[in-house]
Amino acid sequence: MGYSTGLVCRVCGKRYEESPLYVCEDCxxxxxxxxxxxxxxxxxxxxxxxxxxxSMWRYWPLLPLQGxxxxxxxxxxxxxxxxxxxxxxxxxxxxxxxxxxVNHPTLSFKDRVVAVSVSKAVEFGFDxxxxxxxxxxxxxxxxxxTAAGLRSLIFIPADIEEAKIVGTSVYGTEVVAVRGxxxxxxxxxxxxxxxxxxxxxxxxxxxxxSEGSKTFAxxxxxxxxxxxPDHIVIPVAGCSLLTKIWKGLTELEELGWIPKNKARLYxxxxxxxxxxxxxxKNGWDTIKPVKPNTIAKxxxxxxxxxxxxxxxxxxxxxxxxxxxxxREIIEGILLLAKTEGVFxxxxxxxxxxxxxxxxxxxxxxxxxxxxxxxxxxxxxxxDALVGATRRPSTIDPTxxxxxxxxxxKERRQRENVSLG
Amino acid sequence: xSVLVRIPTPLRRxxxxxxxxxxxxxxxxxxxxxxxxxxxxxxxxxxxxxSLRPFINIYLNNEDIRFLQGEGTAVKDGDVIxxxxxxxxx
Numbered sequence: 338m339g340y341s342t343g344l345v346c347r348v349c350g351k352r353y354e355e356s357p358l359y360v361c362e363d364c365x366x367x368x369x370x371x372x373x374x375x376x377x378x379x380x381x382x383x384x385x386x387x388x389x390x391x392s393m394w395r396y397w398p399l400l401p402l403q404g405x406x407x408x409x410x411x412x413x414x415x416x417x418x419x420x421x422x423x424x425x426x427x428x429x430x431x432x433x434x435x436x437x438x439v440n441h442p443t444l445s446f447k448d449r450v451v452a453v454s455v456s457k458a459v460e461f462g463f464d465x466x467x468x469x470x471x472x473x474x475x476x477x478x479x480x481x482x483t484a485a486g487l488r489s490l491i492f493i494p495a496d497i498e499e500a501k502i503v504g505t506s507v508y509g510t511e512v513v514a515v516r517g518x519x520x521x522x523x524x525x526x527x528x529x530x531x532x533x534x535x536x537x538x539x540x541x542x543x544x545x546x547s548e549g550s551k552t553f554a555x556x557x558x559x560x561x562x563x564x565x566p567d568h569i570v571i572p573v574a575g576c577s578l579l580t581k582i583w584k585g586l587t588e589l590e591e592l593g594w595i596p597k598n599k600a601r602l603y604x605x606x607x608x609x610x611x612x613x614x615x616x617x618k619n620g621w622d623t624i625k626p627v628k629p630n631t632i633a634k635x636x637x638x639x640x641x642x643x644x645x646x647x648x649x650x651x652x653x654x655x656x657x658x659x660x661x662x663x664r665e666i667i668e669g670i671l672l673l674a675k676t677e678g679v680f681x682x683x684x685x686x687x688x689x690x691x692x693x694x695x696x697x698x699x700x701x702x703x704x705x706x707x708x709x710x711x712x713x714x715x716x717x718x719x720d721a722l723v724g725a726t727r728r729p730s731t732i733d734p735t736x737x738x739x740x741x742x743x744x745x746k747e748r749r750q751r752e753n754v755s756l757g
Numbered sequence: 758x759s760v761l762v763r764i765p766t767p768l769r770r771x772x773x774x775x776x777x778x779x780x781x782x783x784x785x786x787x788x789x790x791x792x793x794x795x796x797x798x799x800x801x802x803x804x805x806x807x808s809l810r811p812f813i814n815i816y817l818n819n820e821d822i823r824f825l826q827g828e829g830t831a832v833k834d835g836d837v838i839x840x841x842x843x844x845x846x847x
Contacts, residue, residue, distance in 0.1 A: 348812065360842040362767045363802065365812040367844035469846050523846035524816065528839065531766045531776070540845045575847015617781070626823055640821065642844045645811060 340377045341401040342543055344368040347646070355401075357461050360594060367492040367642075368544045370401040383563045386594075393449055393552035399588060400453055400552070401545045407459040408485040409452025411441045411667045413552050417560035417708070423689070427696050432707045433566070434673075435557050437713070438681050443480050443504070444714035445473035445682075446578065446685040451481045451538065457545040458536035460647035464488060464531045465535040469526040471519050471574065471635045472501030473713055478742035479510035487567045490535065492522050498633050500717045518629055520640045547643075548645060550578045554585030557708055558595050565595050567705040568656070570692045572684040572712055573604040573613050576647030582710075583650035602651050603700075604658035605691035607631035607683075612646050612678055614658035624648065632663045633683035635713060657700055666690055667725050670715060680715035760788055760832050763839040771798035785817060786839055803837035803840070812843040837838075 348366025359368055377398050389395030393413025394406055416436045424432035437446040439587035451474065458466050466482045467490040468474050475491045482489035491505055495514040506512050515522045530537040538546045558565060565586055571579045572731040579602055590598040606614045609631030612624050624644035641647070652659060661669070669689030674680050681689075688709050695701045715722075732738035762780050764772055772778060772792075780795075782788035793800030803809060815822045816839040822830050832838070 360765075360767050360812070360844060362770075364801065364805070365767065365810050365842050365844075367812065399795070519846070521819070524814070524839075524841055527765075527841050527845045528763065530845075537845075539847060543844065577847045628824075638847060640814070640843075642847050710836060 338611065339400045339401065339403040340372050341403075342371050342373050345371050347704060355403075357463075357536065358540050361545045367646075368420045370544050370548055372399065372592060374587075374588070378427035381542070383594050385682040386709045387559065393452065396552050396555045399548075399555070399585075401548050402453070402456055403460060404418050406452060407456040409442075409448060409455065409479045412448045412452040412607045413440065414556060415440050417557060420677050420709070423673060426672060426676050426692055428703055429696060429701065429707055430704055433557075433561075433708045434677060434711055435553065435708055436679060436711050437553065438685065438711050438715070442474040442484075443473070443625050445477065445718070446550070446553055446712040447473040447477040448481070449545045449552050450474070451477040451603075454536070454538035454542045455481045455485050455487065455551035457542055458538070459485060459543075460750070461536065463534075463536035465490065467491065467526070467529075467535045467537045469493075469519070469523040469537075469541050470539075471495045471634055471637060472505075472717065474539065475512070476501060476717075479505045479508040479512075482510065483508045486726040489660055490556075492526050492529075494519050494634075494637075496577035498718050498720050500719065504717065505628070518640050520626070520629075523638075523640075538740045543710070545719065546579045547581055550581035551585030551588070553710065554577065554582040555589065556591055558586065561706070563589075565589075565598055565600050566665060566697075566708045567599065568601050568603065568701050568708070569710060570603045570605050570686050570688050570695065572636055573647065573658075573709045574636040574641065574684075576604070576613055576641045576643035578710070578712070579604060580643045580646045580650055583654065600654060601656040603691065603695060604647065604651060605688045606660045607633040607636055607687055608657065608660040608662050609633075610637050610639055611658075611660035612639060613647055613651075614640055614660040616644070616648055617658035622648070626756065631666075632667055633687050634718070635682060636687060657695065658697075659694045661687055661690040667722065668721065669693070673711070676717070678712065681711050682715050682718040683711050683721050685715070758783055758788075758832050758834050758836075760834070760836040760838055761786065762792060763837065763841075765840050765842055768799055768802060768840065771802070774797045783813060783831060784828065785830045785832060785838060788832060789815075789828070789840075807845065814841045814843045815839070816841060816847055
């Protein structure tokens with residue numbers, strides 16, 4: 338029943354049948370899923386899509402499954418809302434937040450890619466799924482593999498946030514903490530994947546896995562009334578989300594479901610790991626890998642697999658990139674929380690802080706329709722905020738204690754006014 | 758110098774199905790050249806017009822050669838070179 342027609346090498350164009358294959362056997366280029374757009378376009382329209390389930394599966398004709406999804410039926414269709422107070426703070430009148438911090442079931446955009454890849458793993462007949470992860474993917478794969486009744490094995494860098502480790506182990510998965518950074522974990526997994534017959538969702542199932550990210554773009558377009566925003570600011574680690582947002586919007590344009598893909602895409606990276614932003618700013622055609630050193634651990638990928646394609650998408654779209662310091666990341670998290678009541682993880686702080694820079698540079702105009710990709714939840718990275726939020730005032734359970742506290746506060750305010 | 762080279766899945770059909778092979782050379786480049794010469798088909802998969810294809814990562818022991826001296830990095834007896842497809846993760 339699916340509309341995907343196989344795989345094609347993004348470098349040399351060689352075609353392959355649908356299978357758990359991810360690298361072109363001729364040139365090592367990445368493989369990508371192809372679709373029969375003409376057939377699909379005759380059978381579906383924005384109207385038919387809008388009548389679908391309130392989840393990412395409303396876009397199933399543009400996802401690479403041959404049957405019904407096996408897991409993650411509730412994933413996606415997360416809120417897109419006008420962020421007026423954050424917009425005021427940044428000087429933007431039409432600022433929107435796409436909030437995957439409340440995605441189901443594990444509070445990040447990774448729920449989308451996992452729902453597709455675990456369903457695909459079942460279609461291919463695998464009984465074990467695995468991944469290399471900085472944390473969010475680990476959480477989601479552990480949860481959805483369990484829900485699908487599959488065994489899961491998850492490889493993480495040993496130094497990621499405790500909340501992300503507990504949020505993986507709780508599902509009963511086998512977690513392997515590797516002494517090394519994500520790029521080393523990833524390389525190890527590539528070698529493990531060639532020796533064991535498992536579905537590594539972001540290695541041998543990567544062509545299918547990454548297609549799930551397109552739904553992030555589809556939802557933005559639909560929730561804006563089937564139109565394309567002027568700008569999208571996207572957190573970048575491996576650069577797969579950015580690349581697939583571009584592919585998703587291009588597909589919608591090709592199908593005639595949005596008037597034009599006019600979105601400028603911006604990569605937001607931490608300065609302690611900014612290989613893509615560095616290449617954009619320097620006008621390079623290659624990505625120079627780096628050794629990550631940042632509090633934004635979910636973005637600590639120094640050797641981004643989709644870096645080259647991301648670079649092309651950014652240039653083609655007329656976008657740019659910005660990188661921000663650890664301090665700016667914290668400020669970004671606090672600004673979003675204090676203006677919109679949304680608590681995002683460090684990657685979201687990177688997006689908010691990078692947007693502030695892009696506005697100051699004049700790249701994003703105040704009347705432009707701008708969307709920030711908030712992809713993860715702050716409850717998972719609370720370690721980063723130690724010392725950054727006010728401690729509660731502790732009192733005895735008496736009215737006198739509370740009144741004394743209030744008077745102390747008023748006194749302080751008066752002093753501040755007279756000092757000011 | 759004699760080093761071990763880990764062969765990724767897409768190249769195994771050119772090397773009789775082996776996942777690890779011994780090869781000789783003083784640098785990473787010479788080792789890969791030795792392999793390419795002995796096993797027809799390997800060279801054109803690794804190189805495009807004389808330069809290493811963009812979606813291949815080469816590691817010497819545990820380090821990406823781009824953090825060392827690239828293909829000119831010297832090797833010594835007993836070193837392990839890994840050829841790993843670049844598209845993974847994220």
